């Protein structure tokens with residue numbers, strides 16, 4: 001080939017964030033250095049933390065894994081460390097820091113250094129709280145190549161509870177992350193593979209926080225299908241073009257400047273717009289995933305029991321693995337009570353998919369919202385649902401329930417008691433603003 | 444390594460446009476370090492929340508950093524800077540170093556990168572001591588420059604763990620009951636050595652040649668270099684215009700912050716600050732130039748000499764005792780080889 005046939009490569013791109021040197025980092029070398037974990041589709045049995053760790057390891061863009069242990073997320077870093085320790089020639093490294101705050105700080109520096117690599121960690125509860133100062137910075141940073149896997153566990157140490165409720169993730173709604181809930185090992189694995197596609201999209205550039213319930217999802221085994229690394233890479237490549245903005249290594253740039261109130265709001269508006277753009281892109285990423293791998297991809301929620309058209313008597317809104325118990329008893333309970341009952345298990349927590357939730361719930365005569373985390377008022381999800389329904393000509397009554405706080409069992413009897421509250425509301429009974437349910441009754 | 448004169452002609456990455464106080468030692472340190480890092484290697488700075496940060500990275504003011512208008516093929520002139528939170532500059536720098544190493548390891552990055560973390564003494568010794576020591580402990584190949592102005596200057600001159608005893612700060616105000624800061628400074632030099640740094644220095648840019656040489660050496664090391672830079676602060680120390688360098692030299696010579704350079708395996712030495720107090724300038728000379736010690740010393744109208752205020756003699760003696768301890772401690776640290 002004549003050298004004149006080669007289009008001249010721009011050496012330098014000037015972007016609003018500074019100059020970017022095109023050829024300084026050769027990502028293809030990083031890709032080539034990746035040692036695939038799987039070359040063909042493989043079926044294993046794994047717990048949730050292992051599923052998340054394998055997904056993290058299969059991405060060639062993940063080269064450094066910063067971490068700090070905390071129950072119930074610890075097995076994620078242990079699994080990654082075991083792989084790195086037993087794989088000669090892998091370019092991957094584990095980075096053990098002195099605290100979660102340092103992990104989050106480290107991810108800022110690393111993700112800013114190279115915006116085309118993905119930096120992922122896993123944490124829980126007070127570990128996430130300990131990161132807070134920096135997660136708030138990260139959320140606003142434009143560093144969509146950061147992913148914090150949040151293994152849900154009750155926050156607060158008075159009293160200390162190491163089991164899974166989503167109070168940690170719900171306390172971080174305003175950090176600026178895209179928060180996605182997964183239930184089931186397969187969904188955990190698939191979500192970790194898709195989340196950075198959304199976060200690193202040039203219109204979004206927002207870090208992601210996929211999460212799943214501690215113990216109930218993190219520690220229990222189930223069947224899991226693993227995809228070949230090459231197929232994962234090809235899927236992600238469709239969503240992850242090299243970042244158009246300069247990083248610390250391949251650019252002349254300044255991150256994290258300070259501003260006065262006169263300018264601060266402008267930055268915040270841009271941050272909010274990027275976050276909201278995720279609402280448009282998430283279904284597209286999910287659809288592409290489904291086309292590629294034949295399993296449902298990212299979605300706003302899992303919908304069960306909704307007829308094609310028309311109303312349902314009672315809609316249940318919740319999230320996490322306990323929704324599975326509701327799914328199992330829904331049909332029988334509905335038949336027994338002569339009612340139609342449908343449900344939404346929320347998958348996208350932040351930004352909350354208001355419009356999509358409204359379109360579903362406007363078809364319900366009453367809505368039962370099941371919250372699983374301590375809240376100062378009627379429940380985080382309840383407020384989100386109320387906000388989504390706001391403005392409808394007829395707003396269905398919302399029954400607000402709490403169950404499973406601190407990872408407590410949400411038994412069939414508890415579900416039946418909560419559904420019964422929904423039924424009573426439908427029958428015109430006035431219920432208290434919220435009720436806490438446990439072992440089949442309202443406390 | 445280039446000579447001092449040659450370094451002075453280098454293109455500093457510290458540019459016009461900062462709003463640091465005129466006479467701030469931090470700008471002298473930035474200017475010198477900025478020149479030293481113009482050595483053909485891509486430079487990345489991380490900086491904690493501090494005067495140095497808010498005065499150089501304020502939007503929409505110009506960013507007071509960068510290396511001018513070098514053409515793109517001169518990647519060695521490329522410069523980037525990042526601020527995250529108050530305490531995180533060392534951790535960020537370590538991360539940048541690791542990413543460049545991992546990319547280099549797989550052949551994805553062929554050009555070298557040098558990484559410098561900059562913190563104030565509040566960022567390094569108070570809120571960020573854990574991060575500072577752990578990054579040193581992990582032997583990260585970075586240079587850390589800690590600007591020690593003995594205050595949280597950015598937030599209004601509050602006490603920091605580097606404050607000289609009896610200094611007046613806004614949270615240890617000198618009053619009739621309490622004569623300013625009653626706490627001895629943290630032994631940060633020793634801590635950095637014990638944590639595992641390969642080079643530890645306390646040196647002011649007022650010692651131009653040695654400062655440049657120490658910085659050059661720091662950047663060339665395989666391990667962590669920690670350079671503490673005593674940084675007279677015109678607004679907080681409250682001295683007159685034009686006295687910054689004089690105070691920096693006097694403070695070093697009288698034993699408040701002696702110049703000290705130590706390398707693992709070789710040991711170190713105190714420079715320009717004799718062990719014997721009688722051979723050093725009197726601390727009163729240093730104290731008398733600053734109004735943060737005005738409750739402690741005054742100028743004798745007749746002789747012009749600085750002396751303890753009436754009733755403050757014991758405090759001054761106490762301070763003199765700490766200064767001697769400080770000098771002897773650094774001499775002793777210099778004896779350590781590793």
Ligand SMILES: Cc1ncc(C[n+]2csc(CCOP(=O)(O)OP(=O)(O)O)c2C)c(N)n1
Pocket residue numbers: 133491492493494495529562563564565566567570590592594595596597598603
């Ligand atoms: C977590 C946190 N606490 C408090 C502050 C407020 N703050 C900002 S800068 C600063 C002092 C900085 O002191 P130092 O590191 O010594 O730098 P200097 O301003 O003296 O240069 C403080 C207390 C903050 N930014 N973050």
Ligand code: SF4
Pocket residue numbers: 462463464466467468469494495498592596597675676677678679
């Ligand atoms: S307050 Fe002190 S440290 Fe801050 S810019 Fe002014 S002189 Fe420098």
